[in-house]
Amino acid sequence: xxxVMVYVQHLLGIGHVRRMALINRAIQDRGLTVLVxxxxxxxxxxxxxxxxxxxxxxxxxxxxxxxxxxxPNGNVLGDDWNEQRKxxxxxxxxxxxxxxxxxxxxxxxxxxxxxELIPLFDAARxxxxxxxxxxxxxxxxxxxxxxxxxxxxxxxxYLDAVLVHGxxxxxxxxxxxECADEIADLIVHTGYVASGIAPDPASxxxxxxxxxxxxxxxxxxxxxxxxxxxxxxxxSEKYADAAWDIVTGPxxxxxxxxxxxxxxxxxMVLHRFLPDFRERMARASxxxxxxxxxTLMDVLSTQTPAVMVPFAQGGESEQTERAxxxxxxxxxxxxxxxxxxxxxxxxxxxxxxxxxxxxxxLDGAQKTAAIIAGMIKGKA
Numbered sequence: 001x002x003x004v005m006v007y008v009q010h011l012l013g014i015g016h017v018r019r020m021a022l023i024n025r026a027i028q029d030r031g032l033t034v035l036v037x038x039x040x041x042x043x044x045x046x047x048x049x050x051x052x053x054x055x056x057x058x059x060x061x062x063x064x065x066x067x068x069x070x071x072p073n074g075n076v077l078g079d080d081w082n083e084q085r086k087x088x089x090x091x092x093x094x095x096x097x098x099x100x101x102x103x104x105x106x107x108x109x110x111x112x113x114x115x116e117l118i119p120l121f122d123a124a125r126x127x128x129x130x131x132x133x134x135x136x137x138x139x140x141x142x143x144x145x146x147x148x149x150x151x152x153x154x155x156x157x158y159l160d161a162v163l164v165h166g167x168x169x170x171x172x173x174x175x176x177x178e179c180a181d182e183i184a185d186l187i188v189h190t191g192y193v194a195s196g197i198a199p200d201p202a203s204x205x206x207x208x209x210x211x212x213x214x215x216x217x218x219x220x221x222x223x224x225x226x227x228x229x230x231x232x233x234x235x236s237e238k239y240a241d242a243a244w245d246i247v248t249g250p251x252x253x254x255x256x257x258x259x260x261x262x263x264x265x266x267x268m269v270l271h272r273f274l275p276d277f278r279e280r281m282a283r284a285s286x287x288x289x290x291x292x293x294x295t296l297m298d299v300l301s302t303q304t305p306a307v308m309v310p311f312a313q314g315g316e317s318e319q320t321e322r323a324x325x326x327x328x329x330x331x332x333x334x335x336x337x338x339x340x341x342x343x344x345x346x347x348x349x350x351x352x353x354x355x356x357x358x359x360x361x362l363d364g365a366q367k368t369a370a371i372i373a374g375m376i377k378g379k380a
Contacts, residue, residue, distance in 0.1 A: 002035035002051060003376060005098035009110055010040035011061040014218035015292045017046055019165065019193050020104055023134060024049040026369035032376065035096045037089060041072050045250050045273055054092040057085050064221050069112060086116040093123055099376045101131045107154035108135050108177065121158040130160040130375045134368065136293050137166025138318045139176040152179035155186060162186045163368050165193045167360040171325060190368045191361025194297035195278050211243040212349060213284040217292050219249025223256055224337060225309050229288050230268060231342035238350045244268045245280060278302065286352045291323035299332065301362055305352035306332045309340065330356035
């Protein structure tokens with residue numbers, strides 16, 4: 001039994017899991033219990049901040065171009081696997097008997113999982129409980145308008161609310177979803193989901209910050225950026241003698257990690273994962289990373305000078321688009337991986353400046369939890 005059943009499916013990165021964990025923790029802070037149904041490949045380091053986790057038969061994307069679904073051993077999945085997954089998910093729902101169903105992304109993403117999620121929506125409708133979608137601020141744009149209209153139609157048919165984790169002071173959901181006006185009555189912008197609130201600009205003197213922090217998100221992609229960053233240190237005029245921390249992420253290939261570890265230059269420390277990552281960022285002179293949602297939120301909440309190189313494979317426009325907007329606002333320095341050299345990266349690291357005083361809401365987890373609690377109690 002649980003008050004809220006949360007469905008999350010990560011395929012490549014782990015940003016979705018981290019964002020949902022912050023939301024789950026805020027829900028728990030309101031005295032509600034959370035069960036997570038996870039469809040991604042399990043990892044001992046994952047923390048869903050849930051009272052219970054149901055691990056569904058796991059899958060991941062075959063490659064960074066999202067060409068198809070495979071099991072943890074790389075085997076292509078078919079109809080039999082689909083039926084097994086659907087049965088597992090529906091059983092978890094039946095056993096949990098939640099008061100509210102919270103779905104991460106779908107129908108605005110994870111379309112490949114409609115074989116199990118539409119039946120889950122039907123079960124929730126039969127049970128008479130609210131269905132809520134948790135979705136990030138920007139979607140990957142679809143060339144086929146039919147897919148966008150399908151998202152609209154599914155949202156219109158099933159959802160009670162679409163909680164968009166962004167701030168319209170920066171841009172609204174209509175920025176990347178063409179049919180937003182047609183579901184406007186469902187949409188609530190919660191503000192961004194961040195680990196903490198930005199400090200007072202006067203309380204963070206630059207002299208208290210030391211070193212450079214390099215990170216690659218979950219690590220499934222980002223090896224090229226890490227290689228460039230390691231090579232860039234010798235060309236930096238400001239930070240060549242500073243300590244550099246390299247965080248590969250838990251899904252960084254083991255053979256590449258071992259190779260880097262054997263050849264790591266003095267003054268650079270290689271980490272697969274840092275439990276105090278955000279605290280390290282708050283103390284760093286510069287952060288160098290891809291432009292995932294969570295890393296950007298860490299930059300905003302810690303006010304750390306940042307250089308970002310967005311992930312843009314497989315038609316993924318989201319990181320680049322968000323980073324371009326924030327770059328124009330003076331929040332980050334934006335680079336393109338194509339043609340990037342160690343020397344040019346070093347120059348940007350040396351030039352990185354503290355983010356401008358952009359005012360956007362960073363309490364999205366707390367607002368999301370308040371909305372969900374209100375819906376369960378019948379006050380929304």
